[in-house]
Amino acid sequence: MMGSPRFWSWAALVAGLLYFFLPLVGMFEFSLRARRGEYSFQAYTNVLSDPQFRDTFLYSVTVALFTIVLGVLIVAPTAFWVRLKLPKLRPVIEFITLLPLVIPPIVIVFGYIRLYNTSSWLPLTGTAFGTNLLLIFGYATLALPYMYRAVDTGLRTIDVATLTEAAQSMGASWFTIITKLILPNILSAILSGAFLTFAIVIGEYVFAALLNRPAFGPYMVWMGGNKAYEPAALAVIAFGITWACMGVIQLATRLSRHNRVQR
Amino acid sequence: MTDATLADTVAPTPQTAPAPRPRRANPLPLKWLGVAPFMIFALLFLILPTIHIVLGAFQTPEGDFTLRNLQGLGVPQVVRPFMLSIKLSLLTAGLGCLIGLVIAAAVTKGGLPGWIRDAMLTFSGVASNFAGVPLAFAFIATLGRLGLITVVLKEVFGINLAATGFNLISFLGLTLTYLYFQIPLMILIITPALDGLKREWREAAEILGASGSQYWRMVALPVLWPSLLGTFALLFANSFGAVATAMALTGSSLSIVPIILFAQIRGDVLQDPHLGYAIAFGMIVITGIANLVYIVLRTRAEKWIK
């Protein structure tokens, strides 16, 4: 491949890179304009010292952690069990895990509001605690496709049936099998799912706004309307977090490649 | 979980078991217990809410069956947003597909150094998740009235972007912003498909005297067609349901379907509570069809990509 095709490749790449990097540069530059006439990190100082930033960010991080734990607890044993005992059920489970990608999140949260309000059989929105629970379950639902895909891919690379049989013949209980045998082997897959979940939850807006929870997403929107340069600083921080999450996922996947049994 | 499925999974066991082992004599229901937590979770927080909305679209406030809510979708305040959303989604999906394909092809097949491909894939992974509120801020900071590009164009090149009629708060501006996560999504999905284009096919084509464009036209594109169309459908659904970016960019004034649904949930601006159900139902139908198209075409495409 030489000559003309190469040129067009480079041209396409450069054009693409321009489109992708200019907004990043733009938002970084804008965030430095807080002090009139000079570049400074004033906007970042303002943001990081804002108690509401800390409160909402902490809230979102806490919710994200709970969501990850819930997601792993629901997905990992299920994926393992289905692979082992109920292989015919796999397409059904996969279809269910793809549903959150088909049904728009705004419809899902609309369903929550109508179904779990105080006049229903499960009045979750009646208390702050209940609404927080609803939010965590909602986020676990949103992250379900990614978590399941990650864990399933991880399970595919280890011979679940043989490992389980070997463990059982040595007298291990189901609990021991899952915690001591399966989970460590799919750790990198779980980490991938976990960090993707984290990235999704941190910036999420629709669920938090409609359930009136003090999360980071609505805080960012509120800042966008009320402050001049801080929103750009927030965007830089959010992008940095997303990048960090993806970076860790890449690292986890690369580490797993060393451990993976080649088929 | 019908009886038929139960019978299917139960029937083969006696024939394949080599010798009776204590484990396999476990009562059947226990097997299903393993997936019970997942099923309950999916039921409570995914399936039931959706069914509630779908049913609500066909119910009066008293609970009787009616098609009135769906008929209520016919008013201009609802039809216009649907048309606008469909237009926006078609445009961003189409452009996303095209540009994503070009970049992915350049990176995988274009003879560029190998590390660029990995870097581009990593970046696409980040960019496709950089949707929503921060993305809107980034574009305002770049192409807004005081954005970097606007200012640079004015001071260095003397071009007044506002005077040309360009406004970030517009259909075009929103399209431009949406492409930021549509294109990377396309790159992520189409790269494996492009990898599936075997080198042998290209070499064979060249031996038979085909030019580069002929190869693309007659060999590559027909093979890629199901993947392309399928990803188009996926990008369409992705754009149709996106709301946070538009809200952060335009407030709630851009009349696309998710935003009017948002306003309706928050504050019944359309003065009809059950219309919200109908709008949500409309959204499910449209994204459902798009995703169905994607799945069907993906299975078709996977036949070629082994």
Add this chain to the structure above:
Amino acid sequence: MKSTVKASGAIALAALLASTAMVQAQSMAELEAAAKAEGMLTTIALPHDWCGYGAVIEGFKAKYPEITVNELNPDAGSADELEAVRANMNNTGPQAPDVLDVGLAFGPQAQAEGLLMPYKVSTWDEIPADVKDPDGHWYGDYYGVMAFGVNTDLIDTVPTKWEDLLKSDYAASFALTGDPRASNQAILGIMSAGMSRGAEPGEESGKLGLELMAEMNKAGNFVPVAGKTGTIAQGQTPIVAAWDYNLLAWRDSLAGNPPMEIVIPEGPSLAGVYVQAISAYAPHPNAAKLWMEYLYSDEGQLGWLAGYCHPARFVAMSEAGKIPQEMLDKLPPAEGYARAVFPTVAQQEANKKVVSEQWDAVVGANVQ
């Protein structure tokens, strides 16, 4: 409005206050105890930079630390607030607002729907009669006049009247503060536009105001985005029509970066009154009543004054010498208030009807 109060207020006031003071003092203690038992107050649509609500809420929290203040959706418009009450009629959770602060025209509407619980604060009689419901369902809290806020980094010639906004210099520059179908501030912005063309407040101002907005939209000068500090500074909406107290607070928060100029447009100056009310379905009615007592106390009223608003008891308090001079000096120049027109409830309702029903048809501004 001020003359009405002057004529009827002073003499009767002293006598009334003396007799009611004893009664109120008793129930105040009971009220405080009951409110603290409830432990929470849910507010809605109270941006912290609106009339200094941030400081007012902090003052309330400092005075009653046992009561958690749960703030819902600060960017909600008046119609959104009423909808929040309707949507949460059966809900006693934290999504149901206890207290409302809505435009004058929304008070009677909410009352007619039965959404409000009547209550008369202890300083009831110092509130001017023409901005409160005689039975206590809603009562005026503060007012200001409609003005333009201009980002002078982006706009070279500051507009001085509504007609100026039709000029080609202001392409894609002007915005209201919200959806004219739901936001009181936006609806009255349109009334101000109509009045600048000579209309009487009411149906006519709504009609002529919509015509001006339609022309502005056609000229490409209107941006259908809710204008706020952020959008003014970032450049999406360099010119915004809003209450002068809001514009002043926004100017302060921007602190010159970018600089903002506030102009009261020529012609009749429109004064807008907001009213407080307690939701009939309030999950915490005693906390709500305590909040009202706080707002209408000297402390609360001065809190609003610090946010550049003229509180309802302004006249009574200034006559009693309760307002520090420095606060008076920071208020917007009296000149704009000299030609202020206070539309009545009926006029505001008529205007609101025309605007919210015909906005789509006449102006049809959607981001295209």
